[in-house]
Amino acid sequence: MTRTNIPLRIGGRPVAARLRAGAPKLTREVLARLRAELPAYAALPAEELAGDIAEITQHTLRVFADVVEGRLAVGDVDLAPQRASAAQRAEEGVPLDAILTAYQIGVEMCWRETVDRARPEELTDVLALFAELLQLQRALVGAVAAAYLDARRFLDEPGRGGRAALLGALLAGEPAAAITGRTGLRPAxxxxxxxxxxxxxxxxxxxxxxxxxxxxxxxxxxxxxxxxxxxxxxxxxxxxxxxxxxxxxxxxxxxxxxxxxxxxxxxxxxxxxxxxxxxxxxxxxxxxxxxxxxxxxxxxxxxxxxxxxxxxxxxxxxxQLSRPSAALPGLAELLTPLDHKPELLLTLETYLTHGRDRRATAATLHLHPNTVDYRIRRVTTLTGLSPNRVTDLHQLNAALVARRSLGVGDAGA
Known part of the structure; x- marks a missing residue:
């Protein structure tokens, strides 16, 4: 941006200050109109409207405030977020005409917001503001349209197909020389x-x-x-x-x-x-x-x-335990006494997953810690194996893996 003149004033107040102060309210009003008037924006997720779209609206208002405060010309750097936003909308399938209409709605509402209290003696500043707004709109349309079309070209470019072919060749195990000869791309x-x-x-x-x-x-x-x-x-x-x-x-x-x-x-x-x-x-x-x-x-x-x-x-x-082995059925049978007690199996595996932390297990399963203790004691009584004995701990872990590998019962949280 390059400084060219003094700030503009309308309604006895600097326009830039008014824009900055009113940006949150104006952003909400712009979003409401976009939802009401543009089906493509009404279809966007609420998170995106309240996040990405609201953020780019406020950024555009701040850029315009800087323009009218210092009578500045908009540069490429100032519109980088708008270009990035346009590329994202292209990837999401939002039509270009909807995006350009959205910016026009924003420009129109910005104009109304700044001139509604204009005084007769401020006509010169009103006309200057109108000229600045037209310059900003022209810059926005050019930057947004170019970024959108570039993104669409990237999405459809032949190189993406080439990379897909390279990935397919790597997955198929083709030799590197053959991959390069067929796709024109060299593997890393x-x-x-x-x-x-x-x-x-x-x-x-x-x-x-x-x-x-x-x-x-x-x-x-x-x-x-x-x-x-x-x-x-x-x-x-x-x-x-x-x-x-x-x-x-x-x-x-x-x-x-x-x-x-x-x-x-x-x-x-x-x-x-x-x-x-x-x-x-x-x-x-x-x-x-x-x-x-x-x-x-x-x-x-x-x-x-x-x-x-x-x-x-x-x-x-x-x-290792999930590989076919004569030992798998025997390991799985260690937990056979729990076959009809899924709550004990679930508690046991959750308890082991949390490193035998009774409180973490209780929080995960929405139980009292004393209930966890009781269930672990029941596991020990029924199986003869205690997760609190080192030698038994290894066997219990192995038994759970074996049950999962063989598809036995309901082992697993």
Whole structure:
């Protein structure tokens, strides 16, 4: 922005100060009109209207306040949030005409808000304000339309198809040279392979188009959280329930605490719990790693563990005991006395999941801690095994894994 003149005053008060003071109220009024007049905006999830759309409305009002306060010209940097918002709406399928109409509604309401107390002697400032508003509208329309169309071109670009072909070739185990010859893309030297399970966002349960919009928004935010951590465009096959993400990495492999923090960040940005299995793989090893990651996720979720990042080393016992073995039936039979007492099985597994913390177990199951103690004593009486004896603890864990592997009873929270 470049300063050109003195601030404008209307109604005896600087226009910029009035705009800033009235921004929250004007934002609510703009959102109400968007919902009432534009079906595309009425279909958006309430969280998005109150979040992203409200935020971009207030930002536009602040930009206009800066314009009229210092008689400034709008630059590209000032409209970066509007361009980003337009790209997001393009990904969500909101029509371009609805977006441009939304900005026109905002400009119109901003005009009415600033001139409703104009005095006859302020005509010069009113005309100057009108000229500034037209300049802002022209800049907004150009920036928003260009960003929207760029986003649509990106969504439809042939390169995305090429990356999909590259991912398919890696999953099929094709040699690197054959992949490059067929797709024109060279595989990375190594990948961080993430297998993701995504919980549903509450907005996905709403009827109508809100569910699909919420699902697309969740995936967009997930990709935005992961993408800055790759040296090349990542390869993904994702749907609202989860899927695969292959992140090309450089010579230095990321530390697992950093990957754990990345998954936590992605869950925060997507506003949904994420359970992930991760491993490093060279191109030739991708199929095996993907298969093993899927097994890790199965064991983690089957064992009632919470969201977060899991490695193969986190489930070594479960993995080994879930392999076909003559010992599995015998291990599973250790808990046969609990077959008709699902409340005891549930309490036992929850108790072990929480590291034998009776209070955490009670809170999870909505029980009194004394009830947990009673049930654990009953488990010991019926099975002869106590989770509070080290030797028995290993056997109980193994028995629960064996039951899950064999599909016996109701073992598992």
């Amino acid at each position: 030297a190594r990948y961080l392979v993430l297998t993701l399970a995504l919980a549903a966002h509450p907005d996905e349960a709403r009827p109508g188009p809100c569910a699909a919009i919420a699902a697309r928004r969740k995936l967009r935010r997930l990709r935005q959280a992961l993408d800055p951590h790759t040296v090349e465009p990542m390869l993904t096959s994702l749907d609202p329930d989860g899927g695969l993400a292959l992140l090309p990495i450089g010579a230095a492999a990321p530390g697992w605490p950093d990957v754990r923090a990345l998954i936590a960040h992605a869950a925060h940005e997507a506003d949904t719990p994420i359970t992930a299995a991760a491993a490093l793989a060279e191109p030739a090893g991708v199929p095996d790693v993907v298969e093993r990651n899927a097994e890790v996720l199965r064991l983690v979720r089957g064992g009632g563990r919470g969201p977060g990042l899991y490695l193969f080393t986190d489930v070594l016992l479960d993995y």
